[in-house]
Amino acid sequence: MKEKFSRIYRKLFEFYGKQYWWPGEGxxxxxxxxxxxxxxxxxxxxxxxxxxxxxxxxxxxxxxxxxxxxxxxxxxxxxxxxxxxxxxxxxxxxxxxxxxxxxxxxxxxxxxxxxxxxxxxxxFNEPVFVVDAYTFRIFRRLGIYEGESYADLQRLFMGNLQNKSQMFNEYHALIVRHAKNICLKTKPKCIECPLKDDCKY
Ligand code: SF4
CATH class of the missing domain: 1.10.340.30 (Hypothetical protein; domain 2)
Structure with missing residues (x-):
């Protein structure tokens, strides 16, 4: 599972590049x-x-x-x-x-x-993974998590990734970008998707 979480991150990062999140400061x-x-x-x-x-x-x-x-x-x-x-x-x-x-x-x-x-x-730059509706959508479609528990999905990320705030920040931003650009709620653009080889949708 560790390899899978890292591979998904790598593919999204290679596809979209650095996201420079979150907007605002302090x-x-x-x-x-x-x-x-x-x-x-x-x-x-x-x-x-x-x-x-x-x-x-x-x-x-x-x-x-x-x-x-x-x-x-x-x-x-x-x-x-x-x-x-x-x-x-x-x-x-x-x-x-x-x-x-x-x-x-x-x-x-x-x-x-x-x-x-x-x-x-x-x-506060703490190493905590932020889960949102986009995370549920994409990771459900990938066949990684079928449930609806915030805590369980968060544990999956935090247990399978290096505990670094910068990586959690970037991964979450890439998920948001992917959900808004390609893995849309209705009619996802699977042909263009960098994750299609990993996906069970
Ligand atoms: S292949 Fe389709 S459903 Fe799967 S992650 Fe990509 S866009 Fe989403």
Whole structure:
């Protein structure tokens, strides 16, 4: 299995090249990880820009701004009333714990495993593999994982790859790229796919 995980990575890397992920830096990564829930990055970027303009991309401002004002600033990302509360809860945690543990992040209402792991990997450079819907889709089609458990699929990656944050970062980015470009939800472009020899679809 180790060889298979490495081969898939190699083939994707050779095909797409380096991805230079994640967009943003510092606190923007944490804010973006919450705002990107159920939407795409373009909508997140609009909200981040509004927060930048009013100089509110700081823990202090996000924690203390009125929830109504915050809702308007992040409106482009959808579910803005829920996300505003989530963001403020998360900022309260970061104010007392600048580098929280996974469990502490998961205790914040609305922060699930994918959001927590994105924060740990992209903000704090911890070697944690981020699993998302694209990962389930591709690895199900490849015949590697049929289940629906985030923890089980994450364990498969982390047990079969070198425990390095840079590699986890790049692998996840390549999966996202592949799911958006070729392994589409409907009508995947299998003829063009660099993984077709490994695929059971
Ligand atoms: S061969 Fe088709 S289904 Fe399999 S990974 Fe490639 S695009 Fe997806």
């Amino acid at each position: 606190l923007e990564i944490v804010v973006g990880a919450v705002l990107v829930q159920q939407t795409n990055w373009k909508n997140v970027e609009k909200a981040l820009e509004k927060l930048r303009v009013v100089n509110c991309l700081s823990i202090d401002c996000l924690k203390n701004i009125s929830v109504k004002e915050l809702e308007q600033l992040i409106r482009s990302t959808g579910y803005y009333n829920i996300k505003a509360k989530r963001l403020q809860n998360l900022m309260r945690l970061l104010a007392i714990k600048p580098h929280p543990s996974r469990n502490e992040l998961l205790e914040v209402n609305g922060v699930g495993p994918e959001t927590a792991d994105s924060i740990l990997l992209y903000r």
